[in-house]
Amino acid sequence: MLAISHMIRHYPSMTQRYLIIALVSAALFGLSTPAAKLLLGSIDPAMLAGLLYCGAGAGVAVLRRVIGFVTPDGRAVEAPLSRADAPWLAGAIVAGGIVGPLLLMAGLSRTTAETASLLLTLEGVATVLLAWFVFRENFDRRIAIGMACLVSGALVLSWTGQPSLNGLLGPLAITGACLAWGLDNNLTKKVSLADPLQIVELKGLIAGPINLGLGFLAGGSLPAVSSLAMAMLVGFFGYGVSLALFVRALRHLGTARTGAYFATAPFIGALAALVLLREPLTLQLLAAGALMAVGVWLHLTEVHDHQHAHESLEHEHLHTHDAHHQHSHDPGDPVAEPHSHWHRHSPLTHSHPHVPDMHHPHKH
Numbered sequence: 001m002l003a004i005s006h007m008i009r010h011y012p013s014m015t016q017r018y019l020i021i022a023l024v025s026a027a028l029f030g031l032s033t034p035a036a037k038l039l040l041g042s043i044d045p046a047m048l049a050g051l052l053y054c055g056a057g058a059g060v061a062v063l064r065r066v067i068g069f070v071t072p073d074g075r076a077v078e079a080p081l082s083r084a085d086a087p088w089l090a091g092a093i094v095a096g097g098i099v100g101p102l103l104l105m106a107g108l109s110r111t112t113a114e115t116a117s118l119l120l121t122l123e124g125v126a127t128v129l130l131a132w133f134v135f136r137e138n139f140d141r142r143i144a145i146g147m148a149c150l151v152s153g154a155l156v157l158s159w160t161g162q163p164s165l166n167g168l169l170g171p172l173a174i175t176g177a178c179l180a181w182g183l184d185n186n187l188t189k190k191v192s193l194a195d196p197l198q199i200v201e202l203k204g205l206i207a208g209p210i211n212l213g214l215g216f217l218a219g220g221s222l223p224a225v226s227s228l229a230m231a232m233l234v235g236f237f238g239y240g241v242s243l244a245l246f247v248r249a250l251r252h253l254g255t256a257r258t259g260a261y262f263a264t265a266p267f268i269g270a271l272a273a274l275v276l277l278r279e280p281l282t283l284q285l286l287a288a289g290a291l292m293a294v295g296v297w298l299h300l301t302e303v304h305d306h307q308h309a310h311e312s313l314e315h316e317h318l319h320t321h322d323a324h325h326q327h328s329h330d331p332g333d334p335v336a337e338p339h340s341h342w343h344r345h346s347p348l349t350h351s352h353p354h355v356p357d358m359h360h361p362h363k364h
Contacts, residue, residue: 018252022261025245030268032238033116034276037108039234042227044220045105050211051228053097055235057204060244064197078195079316079340081202088190089202096184097207102214103177110170112279118266119174121292122154126182127259135186137256137356138364146298150263153291156284182259188247189255193317193358196247200240208235251317254356260299263292307351310359316342317358323350324359 032052039048068077081089108116128147131137154175191199222228249258267289273279310324319325320337324345333341345359 018249019261021245022249022253022258023264025242025249026262026265027268028237028242028245029239029262030120030265031272032234032242033108033120033266033269034273035234035238036105037116037273037277039227039231040105040109043223043231044215044218045109046102046211046215046218047220047222048231049101049105050208050213050215051231052101052208052235052239053204053211054208055204055232056240056243057201057206057208058232059236060197060200060204060240063240064195064201067197077340078198078318079193081191081194081198085191085194088187089199092184092187092191093203093206095180095187097203098210100177100180100184101207101211103173103180107170107173107177111174112273115285116170116174116269118270118285118288118292119154119171120178120269121150121263121266121295122175122178123181123185124259124263125150125154126179127185127262128182128256130182130186131255131259135189135255137254137361139256140302140304142298142302143256143260146260146295149291149295149298153288153295156288156291185246185250185259186255189250189358192247192251193315196244199247200244203243204235204240252357256356257299257302260296263296263299267292267296303353305351305353306364307349308354310345310348312347313345313359314342316340319343323352324348 036048036052043051104116104120107119111119125147128139128143132139188199223231246258246262249261253261270285270289274281318338318340321327325343327343327345329335329341333339
């Protein structure tokens, strides 16, 4: 907590807010892992993956309409998805909504819940490596060392002493899920200026039924009503609300940093598994957790401040008139803040603590 407080003091209030949002998103997803492990006793893995995403999509669809009903003046209306967003969103749905959850459920059926929870730290690793080397987000030595600690912790955690195909299948499946979600996170950043609830609604309502269909083809069946309702509820909070918060954080913190903060999710999941499922606390688990904790700490205590230039840019998203949004309004644009409308960023050069969010993609 001291490390988190140390970092938060160095950034503006808006960034502080989204640091907290990223951590809440991680907590919700972390708690969903042991909850899903409990449900696997009564639900087929492929069916559970479908129900989790159906719960996310349906729940967020209702939430989105409730919010729209109670704020009819449109003061805080997010920008809708555009046609140009479709390819990025489609890739994110396939990778994160279909491939990822199927591999996770398969891995959970062969792995203890606390081990699976800590292995999910690799999602942050995959997210960051793709952000750095494929999508060209900036990083420094401190961030690189932190990711090395996370990878080392995952390797310690997955070591079985006497490797066998059966012993490796669970960790390998979970690692594959992390790679899929890492790609999903980077693709989702491309559309993160649009309404997060609309993004999650589409992801859930497309990926969920597809996963259910695959489950039926594999011979699965719907569980009892009580198990079905619980799976939908876990999906709403652990995948729906969590993902909506994650998209908001992506917009303001950048993919790599948000992925690093999200790496706190496995610690929460592992702790919940120890308490709720009474799974054993081992030396291997403690060693892996310590390495991962160091990696997360190095990320959380990073401060990035230098003079940088903003090029001219035009787009639409929810915003307030801060230092980066000093533009004029057309007669039909909303006035009360925060608001969303098409606007132009004039060229600007200045210095302040920042992260590679949607307004700071500059080179170093």
